[in-house]
Amino acid sequence: MNHPLSAINEITLMENLIDTKFIKYSGKGDAKAWLLQTMNQFKQYGLRRLEQFQAIPFLLEDTAYSWYTQNKQLIINFERFANLFLKQYSSTSSTIQNNIPVETVAPSIIAPNFLPTSHLQQTIVDEIIKKPTYFRGSKDDVHDWLEKLEQRFKMAKWNDEEKLQYISIHLQDDAYRWWTQTSTTIKSWSLFTEAV
Incomplete structure (x- = not known):
């Protein structure tokens, strides 16, 4: 696949921003709080809807990234991602949190x-x-x-x-x-x- 140099630079900048300023979600922890924090960070850094959509694969890791790759064809925009993501992970968040000692939950995830x-x-x-x-x-x-x-x-x-x-x-x-x-x-x- 042949990408123009400017597109590659934009992707690299996006990936660097996500790596340095955002918390990645692995499938463990409070999914709703993570999503809300991420949306607030999008606003803080001035990311538009298309950029938010493009950021999705950089925001996920481990089992959450695997879930994303399996559902990628269903995810046509950030709103659809948020909907599917919360259906997948908010029902398991409370179960996961109840089984994990409080100290192991990422301290930088800010709950509402x-x-x-x-x-x-x-x-x-x-x-x-x-x-x-x-x-x-x-x-x-x-x-x-x-x-x-x-x-x-x-x-x-x-x-x-x-x-x-x-x-x-x-x-x-x-x-x-x-x-x-x-x-x-x-x-x-x-x-x-x-x-x-």
Whole structure:
């Protein structure tokens, strides 16, 4: 296969970024926390949807990488990856964590600040993450979208900081591009709702 030199350089830069700044997932540990942390790092480093998709094989190792290679043909974008990944690993995360001493879980994986207090609340949090309520931009009704999103966030008992932290998974197309350009200046949930 003949790749232009610029494409090879971009792949090398991507691989170096992942190797130095991201935590790889091996199939052990809290899959949901890892995915959320990775998505926040994508935002932090300004990686766009296509780059996020291209980063997937560099983010996985061991059994998780084997799972990826077996399912690669089903993974057409990052959202599909996240959906399949969570189906595969979030059901096993709690089992794995219960069988591994706490010290062996990677200390650099940051779990979300919220600790759901009920099964219903945990289910709602899972739904928010696995099945986001998407906003794509000017063609969508922003007020309707915000109302639905606020209702889900309220049921999950998320505070404004948590809402803002995970909003990027709910944005696509023009809305996501807008967010990547303005996220550094929007520091609160109220500023986000005004700006969007």
